[in-house]
Amino acid sequence: GQQLNQSPQSMFIQEGEDVSMNCTSSSIFNTWLWYKQDPGEGPVLLIALYKAGELTSNGRLTAQFGITRKDSFLNISASIPSDVGIYFCAGPSGGSNYKLTFGKGTLLTVNP
């Protein structure tokens, strides 16, 4: 099946720093989604992208749909301690818009 590779697997940063992470696919996606999961909770949808080249922001978060349609990027500006968590990318797979493939996540730690 389709695989999503997220990079990096983990990040340790200082409060106030900017963060970049990315996700690549072995095949073309028509939608990219980014989720954040806090410990002990379910994921929360952060940003949804629908068009190649699209750049979408949600507060300090900005995500981009790569032009090749095989990658996506998530940037967090001026990180704060509550940004800590696991960030997952995901995209529809298996020929169905309802079936999502998730990456394995990027664990973000922010030191105050």
Place this chain on the structure above:
Amino acid sequence: NAGVTQTPKFQVLKTGQSMTLQCAQDMNHNSMYWYRQDPGMGLRLIYYSASEGTTDKGEVPNGYNVSRLNKREFSLRLESAAPSQTSVYFCASSGQTGLHQPQHFGDGTRLSIL
């Protein structure tokens, strides 16, 4: 303001036992999903229901059954639990906006099979 509610939050079963995980959403969403999350892995889709009265297999459906009881409720049943089904199970829903992927997740059911 409940969103997606899952019960129970924790459960320990013996191999071969059966149980049903319950999920309910109060947002009038059409689509509902069941995922499992294992350490070091992303979420994997078990089953989904695009609308009331329909269910379809996801990536890892073997050993599970689902029931979309009504628009609010989507249950997941393990008929004969196996240790490989030890996992955290998440229910999710998505609404009427044309987004066919999960928007809202519950807080999960942590299931251990001994």
